[in-house]
Amino acid sequence: MSRKKYSVAIRDVIAEEMRSDPSVFVMGEDIGALGGVFGCTRDLQKEFGKNRVRDTPIAEAGYVGTGIGAALTGMRPILDFMYLDFVYVAMDQLLNQAAKLRYMYGGRATLPLVVRGQQGIGRGNAGTHSQSVEAFFTHIPGFKVAMPSTASDAAGLLRTAIRDNNPVMFIEHKALYASSEEVPDDPNFAIPFGKAAVRRQGKDVTIIATSLMVGRALEAAEALSKEGIEAEVIDPRTLLPLDLDTMLKSIEKTGRAVVVHEAHKNNGVGAEIASQIMEAGFKFLDAPVVRLGAKACTLPFSLVLENAVVPGVDDIHEAAKQVCYK
Amino acid sequence: MKNMTMVQAINNALEIVLTENEKVVLYGEDVGVEGGVFRVSAGLQEKFGEKRVFDSPLAESGIAGTAVGMAATGLKPIIEMQFSGFSYHAFHQIINQVSRIRNRSRGRHTAPIVIRMPYGGGIKAPEHHSESMEVLYAAIPGLKVVIPSTPHDAKGLLIDAVRGEDPVVFMEPKRLYRSVKQEIQEEEYSIPIGKASVVQEGSDITLISYGASMKEARKASDTAQKKGISVELIDIRSIYPLDRSTIGESVRKTGRVLVVHEGPESYGPGAEVLTTVIDEAFLYLEAPPRRLSGFDTIAPYPQGEEWYIHTPERIVYELQRLVEY
Structure with a gap:
């Protein structure tokens, strides 16, 4: 290594x-x-x-x-x-x-x-x-x-x-x-497509996050833990193919899901992930799946505004509490 | 009132907006002399002259780019992409320019551009000519995406699009261009973009569709009624903005929903409709919401089309499964 x-x-x-x-x-x-x-x-x-x-x-x-x-x-x-x-x-x-x-x-x-x-x-x-x-x-x-x-x-x-x-x-x-x-130093080290990574184990809510949002989801999970909510954080790693099984296994346990990405929310990839969860995991769900994504506007120049447009740690924290009805 | 096909209704709408507003110009590949490959703009160059209705080179990026300049300086361009599959050449112009003029100028300028494009399969054309990629445009903030399913709606929505101040991608289901006729009024009227149409009221299940797929959805709905299933059929008419309240209200009543569209399922427009159902009516659902769409493959060559485009029978089968869930 x-x-x-x-x-x-x-x-x-x-x-x-x-x-x-x-x-x-x-x-x-x-x-x-x-x-x-x-x-x-x-x-x-x-x-x-x-x-x-x-x-x-x-x-x-x-x-x-x-x-x-x-x-x-x-x-x-x-x-x-x-x-x-x-x-x-x-x-x-x-x-x-x-x-x-x-x-x-x-x-x-x-x-x-x-x-x-x-x-x-x-x-x-x-x-x-x-x-x-x-x-x-x-x-x-x-x-x-x-x-x-x-x-x-x-x-x-x-x-x-x-x-x-x-x-x-x-x-x-x-x-x-x-x-x-x-x-890993192994010149053949490869990760297969279609295999999600469970970044953090939890039993109360599943947070599915991509790319930059994985780190923010993990930060939100730490804050949630202090309030007694244990979040499981899943990083799909590849969107096509998408590892629905790992997500469903988690949702069978938690009954709740938040999907978060940096791209615009409307017609974004979160809609597909949430839809597949609904179609295949309907029986497990105790709350509607919540999606988070960028607001419907051009990405701004200002660093402050950038973070106002895309989901932040607080947004993920709030959404997780919302699906836990807390 | 006059009996019109969708092609005639769109032609009629174009004539009305060209007449009522001298700032409106119409151009694209073969739009002028030829009157469009589907004859949608037939006769308009003769009537309004070469300065207002004209042919462009085969250069989609140029067509969209010149429209941005025209719109910024006071004109109202209606441009045509001959097939939606050709519009990718103009993607940079559409996403980075057309959709953003209002935001970039902090509201001081708008881009009143209507981008018309025939989409979808069913006329036995090759793959770049048959696909349904409306979600590519529906995912871009700043664009409205409209898809009519009847001559009446096509005319009213197009007139509303041209009269508006913001860009609209207006996608025309080419297999419905001539296959449906409807009595519509010849005078001007408009239908506000963003309002779904409840085609038929029902109480057992909500069937949501739009554009080309409405043809099969209507047939399926009729068949299902005969089998004793009361279907509420909704034509959303615009992919963005999506009429969330009509969808929510219906599913809260029926507790079941099936979304039907022609393009591939994965990451498609049906997903946004389904998640709207989750947002608006989760606690009312009695069965998992479902999608029925094209397969996750390239729009096939002509001999495969009948296997790719969902039939009324498949829709009825899914309706029955959901009602019996």
């Missing part, structure tokens, strides 16, 4: 996979000479050269399209998005090509493509650099969607993503890059 930052864990997995598999390569804006705005590709160009760590023009649709072609013809590209907000310029390539090609070829083609980058609040980057994009990729059939919340998960899930033969949307969080924990 080595203690690593989330961003370094990502960098190291990319390097290890590139060493063991010559078909893996990286493309994106400012990833070569600069090593990425957040350091996730630092020094990779020195080791692997300009052919395998390629700086692209500022043209997202162009390099996503190029990556799709490379993936179809035997390579395993990792496409780096400086900010995931920029995927909107490449949506046709992603939704009409990447998501659909395996289907259109009747399964005869594989598309081992990883689209990775960071999203979310935390730096006051304002409306077009602080968004959460997962809802646009969970609904279109064809993508797998991962959202790691810790350094170790980032490493284990990214390795699974790179070795997968389907397109994967790998959603990191800018405010988690500096967080660190022990990460």
Whole structure:
């Protein structure tokens, strides 16, 4: 085990996979000479050269399209998005090509493509650099969607993503890059998709949280514990596939659930999680499932307002008490 | 009153708004000379001239971007994405520009843009031409997403959309373009966006749908009535804003709910409707709320469509299961 930052864990997995598999390569804006705005590709160009760590023009649709072609013809590209907000310029390539090609070829083609980058609040980057994009990729059939919340998960899930033969949307969080924990040194350490992590055991209420919200849910759980409410905190880790079983097992015990994410609440991924809980776990529920998500507005520039728009520890705390009728 | 298809009703609505407001312009691919690939804008260029009804290049991002500029400087653009599957090219413009002008300018400017797009399957077109991805737009704050299911609603809702001050994504169920006719008035009228329509009152179960799926929902509702199930059928008409109070009121009465839509189930619009039911009527539920939607796969090629789009029989089966729960 080595203690690593989330961003370094990502960098190291990319390097290890590139060493063991010559078909893996990286493309994106400012990833070569600069090593990425957040350091996730630092020094990779020195080791692997300009052919395998390629700086692209500022043209997202162009390099996503190029990556799709490379993936179809035997390579395993990792496409780096400086900010995931920029995927909107490449949506046709992603939704009409990447998501659909395996289907259109009747399964005869594989598309081992990883689209990775960071999203979310935390730096006051304002409306077009602080968004959460997962809802646009969970609904279109064809993508797998991962959202790691810790350094170790980032490493284990990214390795699974790179070795997968389907397109994967790998959603990191800018405010988690500096967080660190022990990460296994095993160059084959991988975490399977579709396996949620129970971050904290509890018997009174289940809090399901993604990405940055996992930490806030754990903080809320500590505060709740002081008031006699023991919250179980579950991190789905991947939204597609989604581990409903682990959530249901928890709700069978607690009878209550809060779903929290940073993305906008309306038509956000929390609606699906809450719906599946309702459909499959109706008998267990003692209270309506409560969803928390960002308010329906553009993400603001001010750091203070950022936190007023997305759910905070207090909001999660309140919602958990609400479903416990306390 | 005149008997009209949805295509004729939308054409009639466009003619009315172009006549009543000289700031309205209409453009898109093949919208002008050709009158639209589905003939929705037929005859309008001849009537209003090339400056108000015109053809654009095949460049969806450009169509949306120019509309932002026009709207900011006083015009009211109605733009057409020839098929909803082509609108992804314009996604950046729609989410980062169209939806945000009001917020970004702190209310000093608005973006009164109507983005029309045919959506859904049923006309044996290939996959980019047949999908139902309305939730992509319904998840964006600042946009309204409207989907009519009748000629009458299409006309009234479109006129309301054009008269409004904010952007509306107006999705037209293309398999209903010509398959339904209805007596509607030729004069102007509008239907406020955000208000669901209770198509049929009932007491045993609430069936919620919209757009293309209303065709099967209506048939299923009729069949279920004959089997002794009293169905309350609701057409939500707008995916956002969602008429939460009508949904809540109905489910509090019936205690059971089935949501039907054409697109894939996972992370789809049905989930938001279901969670609205949880918020509004949890304690009244006598059975788990359920969704019946398309499968989690790409909209299939023509030969697979009849297996993908839910039939009235499947809806009736689900209604029965819920009533017997």
